[in-house]
Amino acid sequence: MAEQQKSNSEVFALRPTPMKDRKSMLDMVWVQAGCVICIPAFMLGGLVAAQMPTWTGVAACGVGYLLTLILMIVLGMQGADLGIPTCAISQSTFGKNGTRLLVSSLFAISLMGFFGLQVNVCGEAFANLMGDAFGIHISLTLSSLIWGVVMSIIAVIGMEGLKIFDKLSVPLLFIIMVIGLVLAFQKYGTAGITANEVKTATMSFAEAVALSFSFFSAMAFTAADVTRWQRNRKDTIKSSVWGLMPAGLATCIIGVLLARIAGEYDISLVLAKVGIPILGLIVIITASVSTNSLNAYCGGLDTIMTFNMPDNRRREATAGVCIVGVILALTGILGYIETFLNWICFLGAPVAGVMIADYWIVGKGKPESWHKIDGWNWTGCIVAVVSMVIALILYNVLHIGVFNLNGVAVAIVIYVIVEKFVPSKSRNQDGGTRAFVEGESEGVSNVG
Numbered sequence: 001m002a003e004q005q006k007s008n009s010e011v012f013a014l015r016p017t018p019m020k021d022r023k024s025m026l027d028m029v030w031v032q033a034g035c036v037i038c039i040p041a042f043m044l045g046g047l048v049a050a051q052m053p054t055w056t057g058v059a060a061c062g063v064g065y066l067l068t069l070i071l072m073i074v075l076g077m078q079g080a081d082l083g084i085p086t087c088a089i090s091q092s093t094f095g096k097n098g099t100r101l102l103v104s105s106l107f108a109i110s111l112m113g114f115f116g117l118q119v120n121v122c123g124e125a126f127a128n129l130m131g132d133a134f135g136i137h138i139s140l141t142l143s144s145l146i147w148g149v150v151m152s153i154i155a156v157i158g159m160e161g162l163k164i165f166d167k168l169s170v171p172l173l174f175i176i177m178v179i180g181l182v183l184a185f186q187k188y189g190t191a192g193i194t195a196n197e198v199k200t201a202t203m204s205f206a207e208a209v210a211l212s213f214s215f216f217s218a219m220a221f222t223a224a225d226v227t228r229w230q231r232n233r234k235d236t237i238k239s240s241v242w243g244l245m246p247a248g249l250a251t252c253i254i255g256v257l258l259a260r261i262a263g264e265y266d267i268s269l270v271l272a273k274v275g276i277p278i279l280g281l282i283v284i285i286t287a288s289v290s291t292n293s294l295n296a297y298c299g300g301l302d303t304i305m306t307f308n309m310p311d312n313r314r315r316e317a318t319a320g321v322c323i324v325g326v327i328l329a330l331t332g333i334l335g336y337i338e339t340f341l342n343w344i345c346f347l348g349a350p351v352a353g354v355m356i357a358d359y360w361i362v363g364k365g366k367p368e369s370w371h372k373i374d375g376w377n378w379t380g381c382i383v384a385v386v387s388m389v390i391a392l393i394l395y396n397v398l399h400i401g402v403f404n405l406n407g408v409a410v411a412i413v414i415y416v417i418v419e420k421f422v423p424s425k426s427r428n429q430d431g432g433t434r435a436f437v438e439g440e441s442e443g444v445s446n447v448g
Contacts, residue, residue: 010157010158010159010160010314010315011312011314011315012311012312012314013085013300013301013304013305013309013311013313013314013317014084014085014087014088014301014304014305014311015084015311016082016083016084016228017083017084017228017229018083019083019231021229022083022229022230022231023159023163023229023230023231024231024235025230025231025235025238025239026239027163027167028163028226028227028229028230028235028239028243029238029239029242029243030163030166030167030170030243031159031162031163031166031226031239031243031294032226032239032240032242032243032244032247033166033170033242033243033244033246033247034162034165034166034169034170034290034291034294035216035219035243035244035290035291035294036216036219036243036244036247036248036251036291037170037173037174037177037247037251037287037290037291038251038287038288038290038291039121039125039266039268039284039287039288040215041215041248041251041252041255042251042252042254042255042258042265042266042267043255043265043266044061044211044212044215044252044255045057045061045251045252045253045254045255045256045257045258045259045265046255046256046258046259046264046265046266047211047265048060048061048203048208048211048212048252048256049198049255049256049259049260049265050198050259051198051201051202051203051208052198052201052202052203052205052208053197053198053199053201054193054197054198054256054257054260056201056205056208057208057256058249058252058253058256059205060205060208060209060212061208061209061212061248061249061252062212062249062252063209063212064208064209064210064211064212064213064214064215065212065213065216065244065245065248065249065252066245067209067213067405068212068213068216068217068219068220068244069220069240069241069244069245071217071220071221071223071352071408072219072220072223072240072244073223073236073237073240073241074356074360075220075221075223075224075352075355075356076223076224076226076227076230076236076240077227077233077236077237078224078355078359079223079224079225079226079227079228079230079236080224080227080228080230080231080232080233080235080236081233081367081370082224082228082367082370083228084224084228085222085224085225085228085298085301086103086107086221086222086223086224086225086301086302086355087099087103087104087107087301087302087304087305088305088372089224089355089359089370090102090103090104090351090355091372091373092358092359092363092370092371092372092373092377092426093354093355093358093359093377093380093424093426094351094354094376094377094380094381094384095373095374095375095376095377095378095380095381095425096372096373096374096375097375097376098376098377098378098380098381099305100305100306100308101381102351102381102384102385103302103305103351104301104302104303104304104305104306105302105306106344106347106348106351107221107222107298107299107302107348108299108302108303108306108321109344110218110344110345110348111295111296111298111299111302111321112299112321112324112325112328113325113328113344114218114292114295115151115292115295115296115299115321115322115325115326116324116325116326116327116328116329117329118151118288118291118292118295119144119147119148119151119292119325119326119329120144120329121288122143122144122147122284122285122288122289122292123140123141123143123144123145123146123147123148123329124140124143124144125266125268125284125288126138126143126146126147126281126284126285127139127140127142127143129268129269129272129277129280129281129284130143130281132272132277133272133277133278133280133281134277141330144326144329144330145326145330147285147288147289148322148325148326148329149326150289151288151289151292151293151296151322152293152296152318152319152322152323152326154289154293155293155294155295155296155297155300155318155321155322156296156315156318156319156322158297158314158315158318159226159229159297161293162290162293162294162297165289165290165293166290169286169287169289169290170247170290172282172286173283173286173287174247174250176267176271176279176282176283177250177251177254177267177283179271179276179279180254180258180267180270180271180274180279180280180283181254181257181258181267183270183271183274183276184257184258184261184262184270184274185261186274187262187273187274188261188262189261190261191261193257193260193261196259196260196261196263197260210404210405212252213404213405214345214404216244216248217345217348217349217404217405218345218348220352221345221348221349221351221352222298223240225297225298225301226294226298227239227240254267255267258270267280267283268280268281268283268284271283295325296318296321296322296325297318299318299321299325300314300315300317300318300319300320300321301314301317303317303318303320303321304317345404346388346391346392346404346407347388347407348404348407349388349391349404349405349406349407349408349411350383350384350385350387350388350391350407350408350410350411351384351411352407352408352411353384353387353407353408353409353410353411353412353415354380354383354384354387354411354412354415356408356411356412357411357412357415357416357419358380358415358419358424358426361412361415361416362415362416362419362424362426362427363426363427370426371426373425373426377424377425377426379415379418379419379422379423379424379425379426380415380424380426382418383411383414383415383418384411386414387407387410387411387414387415388407390410390414391406391407391410391411394406394410
């Protein structure tokens with residue numbers, strides 16, 4: 001019976017996760033680490049290696065990861081407090097209608113698109129490696145379809161499936177990463193580190209920080225989708241720190257070093273060059289599956305909210321996200337919309353900023369002050385839109401700040417000021433409104 005109840009909690013999308021079904025801190029460390037051990041993280045190392053001195057680039061990436069971590073913790077603790085995902089939490093800040101337009105629809109579209117992009121990347125890498133290393137020629141279409149289905153299965157199972165996969169894959173990936181780096185040193189030597197060192201940086205420290213933050217900011221914006229499975233704020237902080245920082249920095253550093261000594265940041269290709277393509281194959285599969293399954297899982301939650309679907313259709317909604325993503329990958333349309341997807345991530349930054357101000361400043365960080373609002377909460381909606389415009393001007397016209405981080409900071413400041421004159425509906429004015437008024441209180445965690 002207990003196992004049946006546990007599996008049932010994975011069926012629902014927006015209702016609070018009961019405390020009895022929450023995961024341990026260590027369980028969620030694996031999930032968080034699985035998000036950042038991915039080909040894009042190696043790519044980040046390669047990009048900074050090509051334009052900056054080695055350790056300056058690593059330091060910039062570290063600052064970018066730290067900013068991402070802070071944002072993940074601040075937004076993630078809301079998920080642990082309330083037991084609900086980002087799109088459900090934002091019903092207080094924007095109202096249900098505002099959430100569907102500004103939050104869940106934006107994130108659903110971006111996550112579908114990024115799921116398709118990752119399917120494409122994984123499918124192409126797998127097909128190329130199989131052909132080059134083993135002489136087995138697989139079409140891009142078939143390869144993408146195969147791995148799209150694998151990722152979909154794990155995402156549809158839910159957080160339990162993600163936890164089990166990441167528990168197995170993350171330690172394996174760390175071992176293979178170390179092996180790949182050692183073998184690369186043996187084959188190419190250490191001379192490349194000095195010989196290929198960038199003497200004059202073509203990217204500023206601030207630009208590298210912005211690049212690092214932008215690579216993973218979307219993960220921070222939707223942190224509550226994962227941390228609603230945490231038991232309290234302390235576990236959220238610990239799992240975020242131990243999940244993001246060691247894995248993120250290790251992957252970035254390896255990407256930098258491989259780009260220096262082997263001329264290639266992609267560890268799977270380096271492993272193929274040193275004669276162990278099977279390990280490269282494992283890296284491609286495990287890194288892509290762990291990251292992209294979570295994209296689909298989170299996309300399913302936002303799809304439920306966007307289309308006002310029954311809450312017990314999470315699995316069906318997740319499958320729908322995967323199907324659309326795979327279709328996008330197979331049709332090749334993703335090559336034309338990558339910039340569009342990046343802009344959607346930029347639009348998500350002010351949304352995150354308003355949510356932070358609403359919960360932590362207006363609501364004083366008290367779960368009992370949170371309450372969902374039907375219709376529109378115009379204060380939050382208007383501030384988010386205005387903040388998007390101002391953040392865009394600051395970055396593109398005045399060349400100030402960090403692309404996505406501008407939106408977060410501007411939204412917090414504007415919301416705090418505006419809310420003083422035009423009180424938001426989310427303010428707990430009667431002193432008695434509680435987070436869950438229909439027998440849902442078991443979802444609220446111990447915030448201590």
